[in-house]
Amino acid sequence: MLKDILVGSNGSNPHFIATIGNLAFFRAQSTNGYELWASDGTSAGTYEVKDIRSGTGDGLSTNFPVPFAVYENKLYFRAVDGMTGTEIWVTDGTSAGTYRLFDLYPGAANADPEQLKIMGDYLYFFAKTATTGTELWKYSLKTSSVENPALALEARLYPSLSSSGQFFLEYAESDPLDIAVFDALGRQVSQVQLPGGTPLLLTTLPAGTYWVKISNHQGHTATQQVSIMR
Structure with missing residues (x-):
């Protein structure tokens, strides 16, 4: 036995293994509930990556x-x-490097992503929102944007990092777009309607990372991550 994760006669019920370098990642139960663990093949090098759901609740x-x-x-x-x-x-194997990638279904509701699959520079998965139900989504591992391919909207904000909180909306059509901005906890912090080429002013928001949902009146959407650095 490599390590008695749940000390005593009850098993930790480890499941699922994925490897990165010399680390094997898996789900296991300890006194913190089911969480993500990693191991380098030694007892000392087998550890809980992060207590994602603090306390005894299951993070995984x-x-x-x-x-x-x-x-x-x-x-x-x-x-x-x-x-x-x-x-x-997402995780790099450290607690500090383990964090929620985005809040697709804002707030406490579950997006329930399933069937995660890497293809090229995209992460594909099934997930649900209040407006679309369960659909296929893709996340760009290069640009940090997420979209439903069937309802993708050709619109984006630039730059992705701003010291002033000002971003510009690139959109070829003339109809106005609904812009909703969410913070890292999924709370909506801004909502405006803008035509293409108009600046999105988030100058009053504190430094941090935000998710911006851009929608037209036909239900097509684009979701993008932007950051404000003071």
Whole structure:
């Protein structure tokens, strides 16, 4: 036995293995509930990566298909922290480097992402929102944008990092777009309607990372991550 994760006669019920370098990642139960663990093949090097759902609650649910995807030394998986619903998370094997990638279904509702699959520079998965139900989505591992391919909107904000909080909307059509901005906890912090070429002013928001949902009146959407650095 490599390590008695749940000390005593009860098993830790480890499931699912994905490898990155010399680390094997898996889900296991300890006194913190079911969480993400990693091991380098030694007892000392077997550890809980992060207590995602603080306390005894399960950060990684006990029943989900195709739980892990690997891209450029990072592991992508679904988890829940108790503040937002079940969403996609990413880790580099450290606690500080483990975080929710985005809040697709804002707030406490569950997006329930499933069937994570890397193809090229995209992460594909099934997930649900209040407006679309369960559909196919893709996340760009290069630009940090997420979209439903069937309802994709050709619109984007630039630059992705701003010191002033000003971003410009690139959109070829003339109809105005609905812009909703969410913070890292999934709380809506701004909502405006803008035509293409108009600046989005987030100058009053504090420094941090935000998710911006851009929608037209036909229900097509684009979701993009932007950051404000003071």
